Amino acid sequence: MTDIGFVGLGTMGGRMVERLLAAGHPVTGWNRTRSKADWLVEKGMRWGQSPRAVAEHCGLTFTMVTDTRALQAVTGGDDGILAGLGPGKVYVDMSTVSPAASRELADRVHRAGARMLDAPVSGSVVTLVGGTLSVIVGGDAATFARVEPVLRDIGPKVVHVGPNGQAVLMKIAANLGLAVQMLAFSEAVLLAEKGGIARETAVEVLTSSVIASPMVKYRAPYVLDQLDEVMFDVDMMQKDLLLALETGRQFDVPLPTTAVTNELLTAARGMGLADQDFAVLFKVLARLAGVDGARA
Amino acid sequence: MTDIGFVGLGTMGGRMVERLLAAGHPVTGWNRTRSKADWLVEKGMRWGQSPRAVAEHCGLTFTMVTDTRALQAVTGGDDGILAGLGPGKVYVDMSTVSPAASRELADRVHRAGARMLDAPVSGSVVTLVGGTLSVIVGGDAATFARVEPVLRDIGPKVVHVGPNGQAVLMKIAANLGLAVQMLAFSEAVLLAEKGGIARETAVEVLTSSVIASPMVKYRAPYVLDQLDEVMFDVDMMQKDLLLALETGRQFDVPLPTTAVTNELLTAARGMGLADQDFAVLFKVLARLAGVDGARA
């Protein structure tokens, strides 16, 4: 069995490698900060010397990084993945970048004789660890067919949505709903609370109502317990909303609730709350309503 | 076993009586249009001559009507429920009206020596029939304790949220999320579709993503199949958003996503789509995006 390469071993990437190892795949990994990958080496992951070395060694290489800039850092240059790709190899990017950037990268991969898929995930560390993650895949059908079994070992649900770039587009479309639902949920909780209903009761009713998406359930503890853990921070969330708004303008699709929610994420930064999970939208609205975001 | 009274036998009320009958309760019912209740009489429901007659005959009387005006029509006047109430009796209103109107009615009931609960439901005909409805209850604890077993026969989940009027407040808070989630879902589908992803694929991914609330799943067929059935029409949805916005102003809680969504419901009426389910928000946005709401 040939090694699987994995570049970018942060919160999500690291857990994915953990799942691949658990499924019996040999994995060669690389991360900008090596120490963060020690736990995976202990679990049997081989360390690659550079993104290029990983791509040279492996027939199938994944990346999972923060944004377009980070993606360029690991794919371009002398030590980058592109320099290590060649005919017969497959490269899969799981990051959320703009559809245009993803398609451009796919072109460069194809010119190198290899194939690329964009394969962002719909879900979070919670769904990943819980084994309920969805992977959305863009690229040609033959390459998809080759990689699909491995993808199933990462997230059990795998959907092929179209050619290169379409999966990141689908991901961006899905993610706009996260922020909008969080803000609407905050409106509901604060309306109930200022009307005299205990916050716990309001959250209990809402999380068992028809608006209770997994997102709402995951974020309820942020509203109730002032959870400190950052699953997806304000800047990451806003990055995705900006990609949605940018893509919306490109395709002439107005996104009214996204646009309004995005401005309140900007307000979160203005209020000095940028380092928190985007569930901080609750605190932003609470301040507007004259409610202390913290519980009494 | 004493009869349960039920006034208002429309889509929701009728199905509730059906469940009460199935659970073995004798029921006496009344509806403005008697013919709509024939199927319930066939199932064993006793017909009451007027709302007042129902309340006089039964120790526990329910109402489930469309709005404040309809509620006044069945509670006030010589033939109204209030005229039939007295010491020891309990009256439960399941309609969604303003918290202020509900509290005012509770005052009148108390002055008549009886007790009142507001008990709106979180859910729809789908959840009701599926046996997963939640009933939210406002009123004093003793009366709640008396009525709770019967409420459990309607919807399995029953939550007491506070004194009179608090349940309708909670219901209003929950319902604002329906419309906002529908609009955000529409933004996501149209963004994906105009970007080149098949509508079916986009809806499939979204309905298995973390934004997939029961509401999103119930409304997906409206987007995919141009479903004609009206579960909750534009005017009903807007009535609830207006109650939310009005209550938000009363308690100084700004509701930005609710306010924006509400204007697009107004646009639905402006475009001549008022008689449809509020899922028509998809069509409103589709027209703004230059997409024919109907499938190609």
Place this chain on the structure above:
Amino acid sequence: MTDIGFVGLGTMGGRMVERLLAAGHPVTGWNRTRSKADWLVEKGMRWGQSPRAVAEHCGLTFTMVTDTRALQAVTGGDDGILAGLGPGKVYVDMSTVSPAASRELADRVHRAGARMLDAPVSGSVVTLVGGTLSVIVGGDAATFARVEPVLRDIGPKVVHVGPNGQAVLMKIAANLGLAVQMLAFSEAVLLAEKGGIARETAVEVLTSSVIASPMVKYRAPYVLDQLDEVMFDVDMMQKDLLLALETGRQFDVPLPTTAVTNELLTAARGMGLADQDFAVLFKVLARLAGVDGARA
């Protein structure tokens, strides 16, 4: 020359009577708090014993009060204006109430044999004192023709827009722009300021640009000098926005910028700033942007 009656001698009403007296009209006035009218009595105004007494004594009676409730208080009841009206008399309401309330009142006036006009003003105390006020008039043409010369003595510009109720509709439509322009102006000032431009410079450029409406110029000192004077407070402004939103729903006209701005007025109340001029929208946005609304 017959006396002109004037009920409601607050900031606006009082200055109007001052202008009528200056133009040589005998005026009989009434105000809920008599002491506030002392300065007008000193200028020659006759004091009426009640709204009814004013209407009985005068052929032409004006009202200028805060809202629908205040209007009902001076028009209804034994001491109200309606009780003092009769054939040949004219009643002119200059308050801003809902078109429906105004039309209903006109019906009652007509049933009493008299005629009514709604005649709200477009402008403020600044324009009134400066002699540049516009009066918008609704009602039948013959009555308008009779009253027009007196209206010209109040504000030099008088426009007849249609039958009863249409002038308050026009006023409501005009006023929504006040709040929206104030918020957009605040966005521009804060964007420039946080980008490094002195607030004075930003305001100077904006107030001499193509967006410099009289409203923008009047409110510039609130942004620059933290002016304390309240020309039109948060609740008054919101009352007009609510009338606009309510009327918009009635006629199926979505009002997106009005709806968004209205929620930030609610936030002003949530933040404890309700007693200030609606220019406080600048402070609300400044807090969202992490800027102290007060100047450094």
Place this chain on the structure above:
Amino acid sequence: MTDIGFVGLGTMGGRMVERLLAAGHPVTGWNRTRSKADWLVEKGMRWGQSPRAVAEHCGLTFTMVTDTRALQAVTGGDDGILAGLGPGKVYVDMSTVSPAASRELADRVHRAGARMLDAPVSGSVVTLVGGTLSVIVGGDAATFARVEPVLRDIGPKVVHVGPNGQAVLMKIAANLGLAVQMLAFSEAVLLAEKGGIARETAVEVLTSSVIASPMVKYRAPYVLDQLDEVMFDVDMMQKDLLLALETGRQFDVPLPTTAVTNELLTAARGMGLADQDFAVLFKVLARLAGVDGARA
């Protein structure tokens, strides 16, 4: 008297050169399409062979082009302005580009030993021809002092707002108000019109009210007469709103009315109305309200 260079002779640039010539300045000009500059050559303008040739020949060179891309085309490369600049020369860009792009260009100009000012205008062809244009200037004070007299010959009002890049920031901040005021004006007109007031009457009242900015007055004919002339098209307006939103995110300033209005400009494109003046926001809202944008 040394020649003034001017690159970009479109609607605005051409009229500016006309004013400079009228003020007695010798001008050397260049435009991508030479034929569009024939009328200026007839008025005495000297034709330059390239942007570089213009900059080499003149001590003071202006550019007035559409966007960042066009600016790069005339400043970069072998034939670009940068190649023609040197010690003692001054370059003034009057285009509206992002503050960051403007500062970056200023750095390159400074490295070439010359000085740069950003000097966008607040106003339009109407204000320019009418001689009431404002020029906003960013750059060092000494350079501003040298160029100020020439700028006064273009627009009578000249304001120095800060160092390089601050003038385009100020311009962007001013321009967001154009679109927001246009949309709020449209809301007011449609509310009045659907309520029964003639569109002419509504526009007359609004354009003489306190919201009547020069922008509102310039655009009134678009609403009334379906004017075809494009003063500032949908894409140009949206370009400026995007710069505002982008800069707002950079400085943590939420721009709620700008964000909402921007989505309706996207809708204008979705509805196939992109080639019109941004006053087309009226038609977008009219369609949402079920009103034919064209007059009956």
